[in-house]
Amino acid sequence: MNRKSLTIFSPYTRVQRVISTMKMNKEEALNKIKELQAELSEHNYKYYVLAQPEISDFDFDMKLKELEKLEKEYGIHDSNSPTKRVGSDLSSDFEQVDHKYSMLSLSNAYNEDELRDFDTRIKxxxxxxxFEYVCELKFDGSSISLTYENGELVRAVTRGDGVKGDDVTTNVRTIKSIPLKxxxxxxxxxxxxxxxILMPFEIFNNLNEELENAGEPLLANxxxxxxxxxxxxxxxxxxxxKLDAYLYYLLGENLPEDGHIQNLKKAREWGFKISDATQLCKNLDEVFAFIEKWDTERVNLPVATDGIVIKVNSKRLQDNLGYTAKSPRWAIAYKFKAESVSTVLKSVSYQVGRTGAVTPVANLEPVLIAGTIVKRASLHNADIIQNLDLHMGDTVFVEKGGEIIPKITAVDPTKRHPMFQPVSFITNCPECGTELIRREGEAAHYCPNEDGCPPQIKGKMEHFVSRKAMDIDGIGQETIELLYNEGLAKNISDFYLLKKEELENLERMAEKSAQRILDGLEASKKVPFERVLFALGIRFVGETVAKTLVKKLHTIENIQNQTAEQLIEIDEIGGRIAESVVEWFSKEEHIDLIKKLQEQGLQFAISEDQLEGQTDKLAGLNIIISGTFEKHSRDELKKMIEKNGGKNVGSISKKTSYMLAGSNIGPSKLEKITKLEIPMISEDDFLKMLE
Structure with a gap:
């Protein structure tokens, strides 16, 4: 639909010249400006959000030109005016902005059984x-977070790493389906x-047609x-x-409704574009019916989708369900079955990761899958190659796992030539030549030369500077490659020995970029101990394990002096983690590395502020949380238990000290705690224990 189809001749065009030549006083002009701004905003809403245009494109453009003329003549600079939708030719860099609420990813489900497991966990x-679910189309675009204050758009931030993203407000203001007021x-x-944020298929196809006519490379998807x-x-x-946008989730302190879908209905009234496909479902059967419907009908949509998102409708229940480290417990993404295409295996190459794991990669005849040209696919490990009975030159079936990572799922043996040779996994590291090892119980082969194998060293350096680790501004993969090849940084401690003149002499490195790196390194000296420990790249020591070790042992010396048996005594530290930590600290080069980093001023002990917040008020107590609560979410209560020396347990036993009980406790749990004579405490009782 477009406005041109509505009107051929308009009275507006005949009076336009008269209006433009009429003299107005300033008050009349300001009133006219406000009137035109409101009128054009309304027409934008009806055209881009409701798809119900009322005037022709020509009339709209004439009104817009009149508004531009008046704003310029009377010096009006309103960032929310419809005239600002056209954007600017000035270049701008993007500022990093912290998200007020973390933008986590969703866990995925690929079949009905996984959705039933999700439903069981919720219950x-x-x-x-x-309770009820809300089903939504999972749009395949770029995630955005919009902040409104007093009814006006003030900030638009990309997802980034979930903790911080890029401020793209200026660009988002040009998207006409996003209200400025x-x-x-x-x-x-x-x-x-x-x-x-999405690009409609029609716009994408037109853009590729223009590129093709100009002899330029085509866009992928x-x-x-x-x-x-x-x-x-x-x-x-x-x-x-001409980007478009669909909005699907409200956050804030004073939302109008407890229900997610009810809040979306209010958002539609405020001018946001909300998908008409969003549906309230009372049970899993209705969820499955929604999925079945859209698995076929999605091909008729004007924008790309790759699945369905299922959310618990109640905001109160969402808060009680809380989050894991990576995703909300109250939502899941059901991914549509991936497209499978056949192609030919040309060769197999091998990549070495920062942990030394060697991953085989299939090099393929290029093939189009889900809108993207695929030339390579992961084979994961030697067992996958053996199970596929893979031979060089085989015709293989490739699909995108979760629509993202290409993988080989099967081989067509009927097309195999008798002379094709089987693929054999390599025995030595392709980078440093060291003989590979395979630890008992693990699928991957490893290069054990972790401190002398170039890709492992550079991988550890990339991990060290990453956002969730040391977050060092100005150092990325290309810069690390350059520093390593020039001999300026052969391990992570060398970063802190870099000189400004050395950096300025590097290719494509100006004075400003060099100073940015040095400032980032200096700022990293204030990064808290748990992130420094995570940044060291000890195998199996992720963010959560690093926090656990730091909270319990406080200093790097205490961690270094632990035996595997002592580490296993710490909650959430298993045998594999304990052995990895002990092995890492047993190497002299790692002890030397820590000494060098300590000399540079990095944090290797828990801060006094963190210690001050910890108490032993709940020391020795095993507390199980059950039900829903009014003042705190379950995750918040768990943190309070741990911060005060207690242990949050997931099941009832004779060792359970208390049940922290909310509303809606299941009868089976009540029966069990009564039988075991476990005391029940309310949320208020619990808070009094911490006073």
């Missing part, structure tokens, strides 16, 4: 089946709404193109790309 935690007046003073467009430095180019 087990909240101990009731009296909200309709009505019943919205919260401040709130956040999240959604997906709408998702990547939307993400790339959103990060362009000229907002005028972004405006020309």
């Amino acid at each position: 087990k935690i909240i101990e009731t089946d009296d 909200l309709r009505g007046s019943d919205y919260p003073d401040s709130f956040e709404i999240r959604g997906e 709408p998702r990547n193109t939307a993400a790339g467009t959103l990060k362009m430095k000229k907002s005028s180019v972004v405006a020309a790309r």
